[in-house]
């Protein structure tokens with residue numbers, strides 16, 4: 001069969017979806033994510049890495065378009081799409097890991113993918129079709145009409161929201177066009193790059209917690225998408241240069257400040273530890289004192305991979321002399 005545009009349109013319309021608890025279209029969501037990144041020039045070569053931008057956009061679509069009761073992570077479609085019969089999505093193994101991919105092991109966790117897979121790539125012909133706006137739109141339309149027909153306006157709105165552009169950074173001019181977010185190589189250290197890195201980190205961390213404060217669970221998102229939480233580093237970036245998401249936690253302004261000043265820490269069971277005998281609080285009667293959160297569990301991201309790193313939390317407790 002000729003692998004022309006019609007062939008690929010038929011393929012995106014007949015993707016495998018999990019029908020266990022109603023249709024959960026993770027493969028369509030992943031393709032939508034990849035098509036968007038190609039459209040935005042974040043993906044310029046036929047190599048799809050597990051970058052923060054890929055994860056962030058996938059989470060954006062998943063949170064809006066899939067049933068909330070079953071929130072598989074990106075690894076599921078990233079892996080299983082390569083296992084369909086006659087796949088157009090392929091995985092390129094890391095050197096030395098070829099045998100793992102050939103063995104048929106399930107790599108359906110992000111950690112496993114990162115260990116074994118360098119990147120995914122599409123059929124060359126499909127990637128070529130995605131370079132042209134006309135054929136790309138045909139593919140996106142087929143995908144959206146088949147899988148998200150009842151949510152058309154939502155998809156359109158989501159595709160118009162660039163998670164990396166809605167930030168302004170004080171060191172940048174207004175409306176500055178951010179460089180490609182996929183270029184997250186910390187070795188490049190000019191000011192603009194640092195701003196992008198920082199913005200991407202914060203944006204993605206906050207996304208993982210669905211814009212909620214992990215401490216008090218407050219969530220406020222304004223009409224212009226500004227919101228009340230920060231993506232905080234557990235171990236300070238300036239010192240540790242650690243931008244992994246497990247070194248991040250989403251905190252509202254008050255609790256970010258309190259965390260950075262050691263008023264509280266978090267134990268290895270993800271419970272809040274208030275520094276004892278340290279805070280003298282007074283507040284209106286309807287506001288909860290910080291000290292009342294002692295021993296309460298923090299809010300965690302859906303995916304265990306992104307839980308705060310226990311070593312980073314231990315570092316924070318030691319740094320601020322808070323016993324667990």
Ligand SMILES: [Zn+2]
Nearest residue numbers: 213216252255
């Ligand atoms: Zn808070």
